Amino acid sequence: MVLTSKQPQKPKVAVYKFSSCDGCQLSLLNLEDELLDLAAAVDISYFLEATRTVKPGPYDIGIVEGSITTPHEAERIKDVRQDCKYLIALGTCATAGGIQALRNFASVNEYARTVYAHPEYLEYLEKSTSIAENVPVDLVIWGCPINKYTLLEVIAAQLQNRRPNFPPSPVCLECKRNGTVCVVVARGIPCLGPVVHGGCGALCPANGRGCYGCFGPSSVANFSALVEGMAPRDRYPQETAYLLRGISCHAPAFRTAAEQALKLSAKPVPDLWGKEPK
C-alpha cells in the first residue's frame, strides 16, 4: 500500500473507543509493516491506546470503535461528531451494535442482575446501538475484527481524494475465489456465507466451519432464501437462528432473518436441494 498524499497538509486523525473489546483499534497497531509509514503520512492527534499526547480538534478523520451502550456514550458521540469532519464507524460494534447488542433481544435489567450484585450502581442503556443510529456517519467498515487492510485502504483513499475500493461481494464469493470447498454442499454445515459481507477472506469455511457473520449483511443478499436453506440443516436446535443472532445480531437484515429462523426451527422444511431434513 502506497500512502502517497494529495493533501496540502497531513490530515489530523482521532481514534475513539466506545463499548467494545479494543480489537479493531488493535488492528491499527497490528499494521506492523505499515504503522510507521502511516504515522508519517497522517497526524495521529488523539489515540489513547497508543499515546498520551492529545492534540486539540477539530480533526479531519475520526475513527470510532465500539457501540453506544450508556447515557454518557450517547452524549459523548455527539461531541465526537462535532469534532470530526469525516467520521468512520470502525468494526461491527460501531456499525451494528456488536455482540453486546444481544441485550436488545432480552431484558438488560435481567442481565445486570445476573452479572452484578448491585445493578442499581450501573449506568447503561436498554439497547446497544450503532454509531449511525446516534449521529450521521460518513463511512462504515464492518468486521469483528475489521480487516486491517480495509482501514489502510480507507485512509489511503482519504489522502488521495478518491473513493475507497470496497468490493460488495459476500463471503460466498471469497470461498469460490480461494477454491474452498463449500461446507454447506459438501458437509451439510449451516453457513451464513451467502448473505454476509466479504472482507475476512472467508476464514471460517477455510477452517471447516460455517460463517458466523462477523462482517454484517451483504447488500446483495437474499436472507429469507438462506434461512429456508440452512435452518433444516441445524445440527442442534436453532443453530441457524443463533448464527444470525450473534456478532451482527442488531443489523436489521439479521434481526428479521433470525426471527424467521426461530419460527422455522419449530417447523422443519425441505432444504434447498430438495432432500428431506433429518
Add this chain to the structure above:
Amino acid sequence: MNTIEVPALARVEGEGGLYIGLQNGKVVEIRLDIYEPPRFFEGFLVGRYLQDVPDITARICGICPVAYQMSSVTALEKALDLEVSPQVYALRRLMYCAEYIESHALHIYLLQAPDLLGQPSALDLAAVAPQVVKDALRMKKIGNEILKAIGGRSVHPVNVCVGGFYRWPELAPLKKLLPELEWALEAAKGTVRWSVTLPYPQLDQDYDFVAIHHPDEYGVINGEVWSSKGSHLSVAEYETRYLEEHVQRSNALHGHTKDGGNYLVGPLSRLNLNHAQLLPEAQKALDENGITLPITNPYKSLVARAVEMVHFYAEAIALIKAYEPTVPAHLDLKLKAGEGAGASEAPRGLLYHRYRIDEQGRVQFAKIVPPTAQNLPRIEQDLFALAPQIVALPQEQATLTAEHLVRSYDPCISCATHFLKLKIENKE
C-alpha cells in the same frame, strides 16, 4: 499540589481514569475510575450452545482473545469429561505462545517502554530510536503471523472449538515462520539485556503471587492454582480461596482471598512461582543478566515479560518443529449435563471460567473472572504505597509515575468491567 488527576489513562486496553486526592501532603483518596461500560457477557452466554462460547468470550478482549477461548474450552471440556489429545494440547500451547508474543511485545515496547524512555508514545520513540521500534514491531508481528496460520486471523481467531480445533492448520505456513522466530528469539534475549538497564521507579511490595503451576511445563493452560503464601489448589477449588465481592461504597467487584487479602496475578507471579519450568534459553537469560527472584517491584514486570518472551519464542520453535498431526483435530462431543471450571494464564494474569450446561449442551450458568478484576485491589494498594514518594514531585512527574504504575500491570479494562467508578477512601 492537591490532586493528581489523569482523566483518561493512555496506553492501556480499555478506558479508565485515575484520581489521587491529597490533603496537607497526605493521601486522602485514591480512585481508579473505570468508565468502560458493562457488556453483560455472563448474561447473554446463558442459553447459547456450547460451541458458541469460545467465539463469544473471545470478544471480551481483542488483545487476549486466545486466553478467553482457552479458558472457555478447557472449562466446557471439563463439564463434558473430555480430555483432548496431546497433539491438540500442543497446538493450543502454540496459539498461546503466539498470543504472549504479540501481547508482550506490544506491552513492553508500545505501552510501557515510552514511560521508561521519557516519550509520550512508541510513535514518538520511533522518531528518536527508529530501529528499536522497527524491531519491536517485527517481534510482535511474528506472534500475529502464527495466530493467522493457526486460526485465520490474530484478533478473534476462528479455529478453536470445544474438543479441539475445527481443522489442523497446514504445516507449511507455520514452518515458513521458523527463520523469523529464530531471529526473534535472539532479539528477545536482547530485550532482556536491555530490560535490566532501564530506570524503574523504586517500589517493593509483599505480594501474594498467584499463578497456574505445572511441574513439567511453564504453567499456562494446565495445572494447579499456586500461591506464594503456600496455597495449592486444583482449578475446580479456585473459588474456595479466591472470591469476588461487591464491596460497599465501591460499586465494584473486588478480587480478594477468603481471608480478605489481595493478591497479584500476571507475569511477576508466573515468573516467581514457575521459573524452574522455564526453557533453558530463558533460564540462561535470567542467569546471564543477574536477575534474582522473586522480583517484588511492579514496574519490573517488564523484565518478567521480557524473560517470558524468550521462553515463548523458544517454545514456539520447538512446537512447530514437532508439529505432525496424526489424530483427528477434534473429539466427537457426547453431550450431557454438567459443570466445569477452567483457568489459563492470559498474558496479564490468571483467567478463570466456570460453566454449567444442560443435556442439550446449552449454557445455564457462566462465571468469568478476568485478571484485571483480580489485580485491581492490588493496584490500589500499590498506589497507596507509592503516594508518599510522589507527593513531593512536580505535578507532571508525579502523575506520570502513578500512571506508569497502573500501566505496568498491563490492565485490560475492556475485560474487567466488573468494577465501575472504584473509590477508595483513606481509613486513617
